[in-house]
Amino acid sequence: MRVSNNLVGILNFATLVLSLPIIATGIWLSKQAGTECERFLDTPVIVLGVFVLLVSIAGLVGSCCRVTWLLWVYLLVMFLLILLLFCFTVFAFVVTNKGAGQAISGRGYKEYRLGDYSNWLRKRVTGNWGKIRSCLVDSKVCQKLLVSASTPPVDFYEERLSSLQSGCCKPSNDCNYQYVSPTNWTPSATPTSQNPDCAKWSNDVNKLCYDCDSCKAGLLDNIKSDWKRVAEINIVFLVFLVIVYTVGCCAFRNNRDGHSWK
Template identity: 25%
Template sequence: MATKTSAATAWRILYTLVIIGSLIPVFVSGYNLIDTIILFVHGDPDCTHPHLERDLGFAIFAFVLFLIGVIGVVARVDVIQAICMIVLLITVVLLLAVTMIITAGPQELFGLNHSDDGKKIVSVFRLEKYPRWAKNFILNDKDWGVFQACVVREKFCEKLDIDALFQEGCCSPPVYCGYQDINKTWVVPKSGLYHEDNNCVNWSNDDNKRCYHCNACKAAYINNYVYEWALRGAFMFITLVIWFGCLTFTFDIDDENNKREDNKLCSP
């Protein structure tokens, strides 16, 4: 009798841990949903979330999906858990596949690439490395215009706590341009190998222009966009692993309960 009681207690503790584990994604996605709603209502002061309407839609989708999944775990409805896992698996595959395809070009995100003409530029800032379809989708006139308006309105380059990639790609001319910093003003070089390059020609000391039209800025914008979605994919993959564990334990608990019922029926 004592052995059966100990086993039952162990299963209850295990089941409680399963429920707590399944609640973690709900709390995280709920926090992300609230944060996204706040940004959507009040605006993004750092301009690092250029597609808030999409972020909000995804946050709602993730929260609802995780909530339904928890209901399936708590109620021990295997069908609900299985359906949620299938939807989650499809979402993870799509997110990670798309981000991997987009970033397949710039593989050395923080290294120096050397092209045939000897030009050096950090690969993450090379716009030509990204697929044409990705550039057309992410850099469409509406979204790119919203971002440019945001960086001017929020005095983007004056903030030191924003994404370093954005600052490096959008707020200063690339090193290879040869600009000279004199009293916090970049002076155009008299000559240079790349003085006619897009990133050099479009640079301006005007706070409303800077390098916001540069290919380096566009590339940094794409990189940040893809990075955000890659993080979502990674989080959902972790959730998928947690759910798989929950579903496995749920099956084990059901099997154990079924065995107990069978033993009771078979007992004289």
């Protein structure tokens, strides 16, 4: 048996083994999920695991058992996967090109404006904000600030808050609210800001600024950072897939030449 067939078989056996814990994780999530956000993850994880399992079986049987048509299906799926991953990587870089936190004088944290980010991302987030909001509340993104209720103003203003904490857990700086504790602020007696977020702030720990545009902007900044990391990892993964695809093409040619000789 040719080297390329062996190599494809080994690679697909490894991915087949990898697919089993992925499927098991999805099933575990479906049984253990206590919130809507956790339940949202189980189906995609199971689908991903089953997809990897089926593709691995096709590549393993096609290369090791010399089933040419099955190896052809495997290569077709691999080609489509490479094309899809390439398109997603380019798209991820495009939609995350805009937007950044704004530095505030005398503050350790930055503030975020919804209009600074990609229009496509803004529509996705604002259109599904009801579910996203409940997920943010369930994740207790402001829990660290609640624990630090005795933090003096000077120390709080120097805090390196995450984009979600800055956007969702405190009022915007231009609202001129008076600091009492990290999640307790008193409105100014003479409000001057036209920022609509100022009227949405609440000292209720389940409300805070979760309905503010700054909270949506903080989430978008978080998504932007995550997508950029994913896009960078995808480049490495794409190179790996192209190498596997090339080896698979060699195995396919070996199968075809073997059948022609017979």
